[in-house]
Amino acid sequence: MNSDCMEMRRRIEDSIGFTLELGQMAEIERHCAACESCRAHRERLLLDNSRLSDFAAPRDESIKRVQERAIERVRAAGATESQAAAIEPARPQSPPSRRMLARIPRVAAIAVAAAAVVIAFMVIDLIRGAHNGPVPAFADVQEKMQQVENVVYRVQTWNLGQWTTREEGRSRPHLSRKDFGDHIFVLDIHRGGIAMLLLYPAEKRAVISRTNPSEQHEQCDQFHQRVPNQVDFLATWYKAKDFSFIRKERLNGKSTAVYEKYSKVRGKETNRIMTAWVDLDTELPVRFEMVGSRPDPNSGQYRGLRLSDFQTEDSKRGSWIDLKEGDPVVILDNFRWGASVDTSYFSTVPPAGYSVENCSQADMIMMVYGRGFGNWTYGLDTCKTQGRANSEIISGHLSTWLSLSGNVFPGELEDLGDSTKVNKLLIAKYRRGGDPADEFRSALRVRDDLAGIGAGFGRDMRVREHIDIHYIGKGAVLGDSKRIVFWLKDGNKPPCPDKSGNGPYFMIYGDLHIATSAKPPKSARE
C-alpha cells in the first residue's frame, strides 16, 4: 500500500455514501482494478455497509413513532413556555414553609405574566389568521390541485430589470392559454397532433398552426402518457417531497400556510427556491414565488454585456428594477381553481370576424417564444433537407449583423456568435445617453438573435463534415446582388441517411436574396 492507496481508501469510504462525482468514481474503479489490496478493502467496506444499512432500515418505524409522539406532546402542551413547563419532568420542590411564603407574590406575578402571554398569542393568532389546528401536508395540497378541471392564474415575471404580467389558464384536457395583453396564445396538445392559435385582438388577426396528426402522433402520445393533462402539469411541477411548512400567515384576508422548497445539494448549504401560500380553508395554493438561481439577479452577465455598458454618471440605473438576493423572479397568484370558463377560452378555432393566416409549427414557435428558441430547434444541425430554412436563418442573422456594422459583412461567419465582436457593435449602436435600462434591453434583444446563431454554430461546426457550408462574404457590402456571400448543401454526406447528393445548392447573395442551383458556385461572382 502506498500513499496513493491511502488517498484512494479515503475516497472509497466517501464513495460508499455516493458523495463522489462520476469522474472520481471512475478513478476509484481504475485504481481498484489494478490494486488488489484496495479492491479487497472496498469489498469488505461494501459488505459492512450493506449490513449496517439493513440494520438501520427497520428503524424508520421508530423514527416515525418518535415524530408522532413528540408532535402530539408539543401540540398538547400549548404554545407558551409556562404551559409547556407542564410537560417537563418534575423538579425537586422547596420545603413547604418556604413555598408558602413565596407563593403569594409569585402567584400574582405568574397570573399577570400568563395573562399577558395569552393576550399576546391571541393577538398574534388574530394577525396571522387565527386558524388553529394542523396544516395540510403539501402532498395533500397537490392532490387537491389535481382534482380541479380548470385553473386560471396570473404570472408575473421579472426579466431584464422589469416585471411583465400575463394570465395563464390550464384545463384538464391538454389545453392551455397565455394572455399577454396584446396577444393571446392557445395550445391544444391532443392525441395525435398539436394545434396552436395566436390572436391579436387589436388587429382582429389570428395565426394558426395545426400539425398533421401523422407527423407527431407518437411524440404527442408519449407526452400524454407522461403528463396526463395540463392541470396535472402544473400540480406535478410543484410536486416535491421537501416542500416544508414554515409558518402561518395572513395573506389578502385569507389564513394561509406557507411552505418552502429548498434545493438539496449534499454537503452544501440549502437554498430556498420556491415558496407557496396555501389557503387553509380551501387547502389550495393562492400564491407561488420562485427565486432565481443567480445570487444577485441584477448583475447578470448577458454574454459579457452589462447594464453598466449603457450607464452614464447621470443616468444611473434608469428604469431597471433591482431585486435583492433571494427575491422572487416569478410570482404566480390570483388563482381561480376550478374556474368556470367559456368554451371559447381554450378554443383553437379563430373567433368570428378575425382574419386568419396559417403558418408552420416552426414559425409559430418563433413567433411565440422568439427567434433564439427557433434556432435551437430548427438550426443547422440537421440531416434533413432544410437547405432553404437554414439559408433563411443565416440570411436573417447576417441582416442583424449588417444593421450593427454599417452594412459591412463579417470577416468570418463565426463572428456572428463572437461576443467580443458583437458586444462592441451593440454598445456603439445602442448607447445613446437615454434610459440605460431601455438601451440595454434593446441591445440584448438583438444580442439574443445573434446568440442563437452563435450557439447554433457551436453545433453546426461539429456537423460540417456532413453539411457543406461555405462563407465567402469577407469584404462584401450590403446590396451587391451579384456577389455570393454564402452557400450550403446539407444532408447529403455520411452519417446522414440521404447520401444521394441530388439536392440543390442554396446561395445567399450580397443583397441577402437566396437562390438555388443544381451546381455549386465556382466563385463568389456568378
Added chain:
Amino acid sequence: MGDERDRKLVEACMQGDREAYAELVRLHAGRVYAVCLAIVGTEADAEDLAQEALVRGFIKIASLKDRDRFGPWIATVAGNLSRNFIRQRANQARLLGAQANCAGCETKSFSDLRRALWKLPEQHRLPLVLYYFDDRSTTSIAATLGITAQAVHMRLSRARGELRKLLEKAEAHNEQ
C-alpha cells in the same frame, strides 16, 4: 454552516407557532433518534429519549442563540439526556445484557453487528450510527457533533476498521 429553513422555523416557533416546531421535529427526529440510539443502545430507550429531547427542545427553544443551528443544538440536548440516562442506570454492562436478551428477536448476523457496534467507543460509534441512521452526509455529521468533516472521515474510518475486526472475531467464534 447554517440552515435558512431551520432559522425560519425556529423564529416562527419562538413566536408561538407549534406547527413550525412540528416541522422541525419531522426534519430532525431521525438525527435525534440516531444520537440516542448510539449512546443508549436499545431502541425502546432511544425512542423515549428522542421524544423527550424533542419536547425539551420545544420548551427551551428560546435559549437557542444560533437560530440556524437547531440541528446541532437538538443533537446536543439528545446526547446529554442519553448520557444522563446511562449514568442513572449505573453501568453499561447491564444494558449490554438487555441487548443480549433482545438478540433472540433478530438474525444472528444483526445480533453480532449490534454487539460489535456497542463495543466501539462512543466517539467512534456516534458518527457511524449517525451516518447510517441519519442522512449519510459527513458534512451534516460534522455540524451535529461540532467537529470538522475531516475528523468525521477519520472517526468513520477508524470505526469501520474496529467494527471489521470485531465482526471478524465474531464470525471466527461462530464457526468454531
